[in-house]
Amino acid sequence: MFDTMTMTKTIGALCGALLIFMLGKWGAEVLYSTGGGGHGDHAQQAYVIEVEGADDHGAEEVEEGPSLEELLAEADVEKGAKSFSKCKACHKLEDGANGTGPHLYGVVNRAVGSVAGFGYSGKLVAVADTWSPENLDGFLTNPKKFAPGTKMSFSGFKKATDRANMIAYLQTIGN
Structure with missing residues (x-):
């Protein structure tokens, strides 16, 4: 009725499974770690894409500083190109190549909502006529605040220098 060999195999199988x-x-923690150290350490994410219905407890205040014109004069196009990696999941740079969002070829000073074949939410046209650097700055700061009801779920660039770099980069694409 009680076989020690069977009991040993069962215990060995349970220990092996454990x-x-x-x-x-352990492997999953190593692969998907955000870099947080111990208890109480919170890693800073590179960017956050907000989702409708999420609370804004982690929102940061936008920094005050130099004017947009000053920032654009000193903008780094290369840094803007690197920052575009946050946008390329939804936006393409090739003329006419729409993704989840409209293409951004020639977007600076282009009429808002003018990309043929893209279904806009309709909220953008109500807040601006063209994508001037000032309007792009406002939109890139916080898309949901600039155009309430927009489909774009990206939370925005909080640093003014990051926005200026992005606008300077976009000015080089098709303009």
């Missing part, structure tokens, strides 16, 4: 589970958990 070991595999613990190694899998």
